[in-house]
Amino acid sequence: MAKARPGNLKRFYDVNGWLFVAPALLLIATFMFYPIIRSLVLSTFSGRGMMMKFVGFGNVVRLWNDPVFWQALTNTMTFLVIQVPVMIMLALILANALNNPRLRFSGLFRTAIFLPCVSSLVAYAILFKSMFATNGIINSTLAGIGIIDTPIEWFTDPFWAKTLVILAITWRWTGYNMIFYLAALQNIDKSIYEAARIDGVPAYRRFLHITIPMLKPVILFTTITSTIGTLQLFDEVYNLTEGTGGPANATLTLSLYIYNLTFRFMPNFGYAATVSYVIVLIVAVLSFLQFYAARERS
Amino acid sequence: MTRYIRLATGSLQYILLGLAAFISVFPFIWMVISATNTTADIIIGKVSFGHALLTNIQTFMTQVDVPLIMWNSIKIAGVGTVLTLAVTSLAGYGFEIFRSKLRDKVYAVVLLTLMVPFAAIMIPLFMMMAKAGLIDTHIAIILPTIAWAFVIFYFRQATKAFPSELRDAAKVDGLKEWQIFLYIYFPVMRSTYAAAFVIVFMLYWNNYLWPLIVLQSNETKTITLVVSSLASAYYPDYGTVMIGTILATLPTLFIFFAMQRQFVEGMLGSVK
Secondary structure, X not given: OOOOOHHHHHHHHHHHHHHHHHHHHHHHHHHHHHHHHHHHHHOOEEOOOOOOEEOOOHHHHHHHOOHHHHHHHHHHHHHHHHHHHHHHHHHHHHHHHHOOOOOOOHHHHHHHHHHHHHOOHHHHHHHHHHHOOOOOHHHHXXXXXXXXXXXXXXXXXXXXXXXXXXXXXXXXXHHHHHHHHHHHHOOOOHHHXXXXXXXXXXXXXXXXXXXXXXXXXXXXXXXXXXXXXXHOOOHHXXXXXXXOOOHHHOXXXXXXXXXXXXXXXXXXXXXXXXXXXHHHHHHHHHHHHHHHHHHHHO | OHHHHHHHHXXXXXXXXXXXXXXXXXXXXXXXXXXXXXXXHHHOOOOOOOOOHHHHXXXXXXHOOHHHHHHHHHHHHHXXXXXXXXXXXXXXXXXXXXXXXXXXXXXXXXXXXXXXXXXXXXXHHHHHHHHOOOOOOHHHHHHXXXXXXXXXXXXXXXXXXXXXXXXXXXXXXXXXXXXXXHHHHHHHOHHHHHHXXXXXXXXXXXXXXXXXXXXXXXXXXXXXXXXXXXXXXXXXXXXXXXXXXXXXXXXXXXXXXXXXXXXXXXXXXHOO
16 A cells, blocks of 8 residues: 555545546547547548548538438438437336336336347347338238238338338337336335325326436436437448438438448548538537536426 | 226236337247248248248358357457456546546546547548558457446446445555455446446447448458348348347347346446
């Protein structure tokens, strides 16, 4: 042990503190900060492969006039705006139902609903691809219970292709978010609910006025992570559409577009880096807004 | 009257949870059943067991070097997880005992990396790895994700529950900080490590985009990459592909079930 004389104590702590976090900081600096700055520099260059020349804001101008980029941006935002709120609500409702202490088989339900997030993104995308085939199990079931007359073209109709992606990511991630809520719910003092119950507050109002406010930090956390996740959507759309981005680019996401620009088409690292900074900007703005909104109301 | 309402909402709860559980589990059932069926049967949505299991396994084995590919995946996920847990738990502990004025600023910067989308650093990372001659190696897959900010955050949250009396007592006994970490913190925080293990192992095992870019030869590929490329044929042989998806899912499924109790405990500890 270092000579822990009282006067030395503060510095002693410091050295240890730095030593413990040093490996992480070093790795983060090398594999996060350096690349993100490098990416910014890259975005001012353009050209094929390694033959690049400085273009300043040239890539931004190209971005502005690139219909495929706007399509990818619109798709990504559509997924975000529809999928994240639906999933968060669903996860909250399921967690709330599971938190009922008198519920039987709760362990079984919990495990089952959590199970999807154990599967790999690729594996479930492939499973969904086979299940949603034109004559596949989903269409025949829907026809069997009389919901549809003609099979839905999940892969060739732009609207249904988008819907399929939303269904897929909701299936994969709802249980994951639910576990966070469940964990947080079990830390809430039961007597608050008891008091509300005695006062005759109905269940749905207990949910709205006790559960949701108490879970606000966790909801904020899951919303931000889900938002970042959806903005980075790649594995599912790549595997559902063989990397093409679906019918008429209907499921092309920003990440898939960046991948195509870098590794599929004639590589243009500079332009791809510019598109990637759009995601950085959106993540930054949305996270800021979500923090701000959470702070405002509390 | 209220009894009936309670009964109705009660059964509604079971219907809702039952439906959610069924939808969650069905694709797994589908995967297992489909592995025994021919591609033609899978495409028309057959949900009963067939007789094609052995043929599917045989076809898969002729197309894929199963032991090598599984070993690649296990190696990446195993080594990656151990390194990640070591580095992030050190940091999580470090940030709690850190007494520097800079601490909160440094921590905020670390958390900021959570918001950096992978797509934004993917190209420079690829160029770095190319320059270092690490393309097509497993080291290149592991390196960028070792210091995962989310896990640092998780360990720091969990460390808040670590009793400081234990540390103080150990210090009085003359233990060095790293000894406290190794001999006291690590055993006490076992369930925290277990939960992190499950999450991080899955991250490495299921990682796709980065390996897709870096791993180029057939000898280095992971099971996820192989299954994906089998499934991306114009007319994929789903019967065979299903064998692959089972192989790609089994290890994480197994780890999850084996560590489920510790996993839930660990998660509970982290959101306190």
